[in-house]
Amino acid sequence: MTAPPVADAALRRDLRFVMVDGVMWSLMVGVGEFCFALFVLAVTGSEVASGLAVTVPVLAGAVLQLASPFGVRALGSQKRWVVLCVALQTLAFVPLAAVALAWPARPAAGEVRTALVPVLFGIAALYWAGGMAAGGAWFTWMSSTVPAAMRTRYFSTRTRWAQLGALTSFVAAGVYLQAYSAGGANVAAFAVLFAAAFLFRAVSTGLLIGTRESTPLPADVRVVPIGEWLRRLVRRSGGLQLVQCVLAMQFTSMIAGPFFTAFIKRELHGSDAEWMMLNGTTILFKILSTPLWGWVATRYGARLVFLCAGIGIAPLAALWVVHQNYVYLLAVQMASGLAWGAWELAVVLLTFETLREHERTSILTTQNLFNAVAMVAGSSLGGLLLYAAGNSYHAYLVIFTVSSIARLAVIPLMWQLYRRRPPPDGTPAAAA
Known part of the structure; x- marks a missing residue:
């Protein structure tokens, strides 16, 4: 996993951190995000709720992340805002893992299952809000971190490693769920996946903290x-x-x-x-x-x-x-x-x-x-x-x-x- 050759040692370190951050993010997506709809289906038993799980929380998160430009201005830094939002996304896996661990071996009553739908959707909305709110600021931060002359080659390499991470974690999660389901207990299996997603994103957060920010705010930054x-x-x-x-x-x-x-x-x-x-x-x-x-x-x-x-x-x-x-x-x-x-x-x-x-x-x-x-x-x-x-x-x-x-x-x-x-x-x- 090597970035294009760079003379500056500090820049090489930043590029390496950003590269590995992409892999950690993709591993989180494979074991966490990809499995959320399946988790909702296992908990609620509702195909409708499972289908809505891939759209409604995304829309709610998109509304919440509209605060992003104002948050960047308030903190005076793209990096600080990105780290804050990614930390929020990381913490979203804690209540999901807790629900999976606490889920009874016997199916819960229909009323309990129905009541959990807005709770799970609310947690997912915070997850998506954190990820989307970080995205725009991350692009602006990276424009001053990755030199323009090497962006094509660098992001091509980063994308390839991220896709490999997503494939590996997706397959591993599927095999794990299949094996666990064979034992008759399905919901509890998601606790391990969400815990792994938490750890991957926590490592990602640490890497972002360790990456330099040469330009906290672009000149004449404005909200459109x-x-x-x-x-x-x-x-x-x-x-x-x-x-x-x-x-x-x-x-x-x-x-x-x-x-x-x-x-x-x-x-x-x-x-x-x-x-x-x-x-x-x-x-x-x-x-x-x-x-x-x-x-x-x-x-x-x-x-x-x-x-x-x-x-x-x-x-x-x-x-x-x-x-x-x-x-x-x-x-x-x-x-x-x-x-x-x-x-x-x-x-x-x-x-x-x-x-x-x-x-x-x-x-x-x-x-x-x-x-x-x-x-x-x-x-x-x-x-x-x-x-x-x-x-x-x-x-x-x-x-x-x-x-x-x-x-x-x-x-x-x-x-x-x-x-x-x-x-x-x-x-x-x-x-x-």
Whole structure:
């Protein structure tokens, strides 16, 4: 796990800390975040509550994290705010582990299960608020930590290691839950996973504390009012062309995204092992493709990677309509890993390139809110279409097709972003 060679010893240490922080974060996601919906299902016994667990807390957290720009100003430092928010996210795993440990061996009464839903959602909302509130400030902090000349190669390497961490922890958590469930006790198994997630994020917090901050606040830092943010979004000006593409892809992808698991389990009667293999294949091919996309970004620019990602993502949902043979679906997931791997790397690099540093925290904070709105809106539309089409095998094929058609509409927006090159001095273009 080596960063690109750097002469400055202190900078090498910072880059190493940020690299390992990414791995610790991904391990936390694999054993903690990925398992939350399963935990809600095990505790409440409600498929509805389990489905809402991946959207409602995210939206609530997105509202809470709107305080981020003001928190950064109050503390006078991007780093202090990031560390505070990450610590909050870390502590969110404590009550989750406590619920898992205290859960009775015999199923609790229905009233108890129902009463726990808002409690669990509230804890998850704090988790998401901490993570999203840290995100915008982290990007601004990293712009003064990672030299611009090495960002593409460095973040390509960091992304690859983070994806490997997510794959490893995801598979390990799945195997552990499967083995534990065989013994008849399911809920208590989550205590170990949440405790591990706590430890991973605690290490991550320590690494962030140990990373230097050369510029606590950018010069002329400002909070972009939501009204101005929306006007710039509609006009595709002031750096928000990238944001518009990201929000559009989030909405169109979520029309189908939340329903693939149900399709595999209910309609294709896939086993847990097959479900894990399909998801794991996507993550694996993200890892394998990241060096390729990093090379393309270095040679031809992140905007080309972004455009390739959009072209690759568009047909993915519709490919599930063509055939449902397991080997065929594995090939589709390979393509999915290639496309989404390009997307994730390009979005990181273009966030540095297109958003002005003194506005970045504020713009990304508002983007988090609308990203959550797009997620809920897209999944709600998909759910309505699924219900209207009769919740049948063919109903799933309908929403997969609609999602791919909608994704195609995003590509012209991405093409316009590709055609707008940054100015020669490398500063974000006003209309980028």
